[in-house]
Amino acid sequence: MRLEILPLPVPGEIETGADLAGLLLGAAPPLERGDVVVVSHKAVSKAEGRVADLREVTPSAQAIELARPDGDPRLAEMVLRESRRIVRRRGSLLIAETHHGFICASAGIDRSNAPGAEKVVLLPVDPDASAGALRAELERRSAVPLAVVVADTMGRPLRNGIVGTAIGVSGLEPLRGYHGQADAAGYTLRTTQVAVADELAAAADLVLGKLERVPAALVRGYPAAGEGTARELIRESQRDLFI
Amino acid sequence: MRLEILPLPVPGEIETGADLAGLLLGAAPPLERGDVVVVSHKAVSKAEGRVADLREVTPSAQAIELARPDGDPRLAEMVLRESRRIVRRRGSLLIAETHHGFICASAGIDRSNAPGAEKVVLLPVDPDASAGALRAELERRSAVPLAVVVADTMGRPLRNGIVGTAIGVSGLEPLRGYHGQADAAGYTLRTTQVAVADELAAAADLVLGKLERVPAALVRGYPAAGEGTARELIRESQRDLFI
Numbered sequence: 001m002r003l004e005i006l007p008l009p010v011p012g013e014i015e016t017g018a019d020l021a022g023l024l025l026g027a028a029p030p031l032e033r034g035d036v037v038v039v040s041h042k043a044v045s046k047a048e049g050r051v052a053d054l055r056e057v058t059p060s061a062q063a064i065e066l067a068r069p070d071g072d073p074r075l076a077e078m079v080l081r082e083s084r085r086i087v088r089r090r091g092s093l094l095i096a097e098t099h100h101g102f103i104c105a106s107a108g109i110d111r112s113n114a115p116g117a118e119k120v121v122l123l124p125v126d127p128d129a130s131a132g133a134l135r136a137e138l139e140r141r142s143a144v145p146l147a148v149v150v151a152d153t154m155g156r157p158l159r160n161g162i163v164g165t166a167i168g169v170s171g172l173e174p175l176r177g178y179h180g181q182a183d184a185a186g187y188t189l190r191t192t193q194v195a196v197a198d199e200l201a202a203a204a205d206l207v208l209g210k211l212e213r214v215p216a217a218l219v220r221g222y223p224a225a226g227e228g229t230a231r232e233l234i235r236e237s238q239r240d241l242f243i
Numbered sequence: 244m245r246l247e248i249l250p251l252p253v254p255g256e257i258e259t260g261a262d263l264a265g266l267l268l269g270a271a272p273p274l275e276r277g278d279v280v281v282v283s284h285k286a287v288s289k290a291e292g293r294v295a296d297l298r299e300v301t302p303s304a305q306a307i308e309l310a311r312p313d314g315d316p317r318l319a320e321m322v323l324r325e326s327r328r329i330v331r332r333r334g335s336l337l338i339a340e341t342h343h344g345f346i347c348a349s350a351g352i353d354r355s356n357a358p359g360a361e362k363v364v365l366l367p368v369d370p371d372a373s374a375g376a377l378r379a380e381l382e383r384r385s386a387v388p389l390a391v392v393v394a395d396t397m398g399r400p401l402r403n404g405i406v407g408t409a410i411g412v413s414g415l416e417p418l419r420g421y422h423g424q425a426d427a428a429g430y431t432l433r434t435t436q437v438a439v440a441d442e443l444a445a446a447a448d449l450v451l452g453k454l455e456r457v458p459a460a461l462v463r464g465y466p467a468a469g470e471g472t473a474r475e476l477i478r479e480s481q482r483d484l485f486i
Contacts, residue, residue: 001250001450002247002248002250003248003446003449004248005247005248007244087485103401156400157399157478157485158346158399159476159478160476160477160478161417161439162438163438163445164442193404193405194404195406199446199448199449200449202442202445203248203446205442206246206439206446207244222449232403233403234401235400235401235402240400242331242399
């Protein structure tokens with residue numbers, strides 16, 4: 001198996017209501033059966049109108065307190081609205097558990113690459129549904145079966161640096177199991193599950209532009225198949241061995 | 244930037260003292276300036292003789308206790324020898340902090356793909372040094388500047404499934420910073436550091452064989468440069484926001 005990862009650059013800013021499938025098809029070579037389109041959540045969120053204008057946000061007393069000493073209370077207010085709970089706080093940096101169950105800085109709210117300095121980009125309401133809708137539209141127009149991964153770059157416990165991470169999937173199993181199969185030495189692999197959706201998101205992130213307008217990448221050669229959701233990648237705290 | 248990821252299959256078992264550089268060069272197309280060779284730690288450990296025979300391990304009282312109720316006390320003994328501390332335990336599954344500072348299941352000791360059912364593969368003593376030695380040998384024979392990543396698949400807090408992770412690097416900066424650069428919308432990215440070595444390891448893992456003998460992959464097209472160590476990727480617990 002040999003993979004190719006192609007950047008899909010898009011000209012100009014993605015506006016609410018943009019035809020994201022059309023923009024990506026315009027940037028890609030003719031799609032082939034089994035291609036995986038990995039798209040930054042920011043492109044999806046912007047097309048879905050999941051952008052907030054901080055000038056229209058009135059911070060609550062709790063948000064004002066959370067933003068001390070040097071944060072923006074309006075951003076803290078948006079983090080509160082987008083979260084189930086605040087997990088950790090260091091200064092004005094908040095780690096939150098989003099309504100989806102992702103644990104990430106600022107509840108995944110992003111100020112960079114937002115359209116205008118006072119605007120912030122939120123996570124999609126249902127990233128698996130966003131992946132499914134984009135996949136359906138790409139498949140309708142290209143007439144080949146595809147997979148879509150909606151990706152964000154996330155910090156991680158124990159490791160420095162952010163990495164591309166799957167927050168929505170369609171058309172693939174996010175966890176690939178080797179349970180009960182024998183390896184080359186005849187030893188039966190017991191419980192290995194590989195988070196291939198996260199690996200695809202990480203691979204694509206190597207060509208996504210942080211500074212340029214490359215909101216998506218095409219991964220060709222990976223045998224995507226099956227149906228799953230990115231929620232399967234979330235490990236519930238009570239089952240977590242590490243923390 | 245367009246990436247290609249090519250599997251580097253190796254025939255037969257890798258023995259202690261094997262010419263790993265020669266095996267990988269035999270599997271690869273002519274190497275080009277800036278190619279990144281991602282190699283499974285298992286191949287490195289086997290070539291370095293970092294394999295233990297459980298039949299020769301006498302478990303301590305502590306290991307016997309840790310292996311309850313259904314684990315192998317000899318494996319628990321090896322986990323103790325390879326670790327600074329046991330971080331968590333569920334049944335006989337041990338999460339340990341290795342002498343390098345990695346926090347992983349069984350201190351990174353692996354029974355699958357080990358040569359013989361009673362043998363286990365340990366992590367390299369110094370994976371950054373292993374990456375450096377392999378890189379030097381590959382560069383000497385191919386006469387082009389390269390980078391090497393020694394990878395393992397690791398479980399993670401908060402997320403299900405294992406992913407390819409860098410435990411040793413040579414010839415690249417494992418963290419790529421965007422500090423102070425302006426994005427396409429003019430917003431200055433403040434502290435973004437991307438763990439590109441982990442992303443390269445994750446990307447390569449998509450073509451590495453769990454069941455077949457593909458111990459390495461070639462990543463072509465990524466502009467590897469700089470000098471760093473995989474230790475930079477380890478976040479010290481006291482600085483950890485998540486746990």
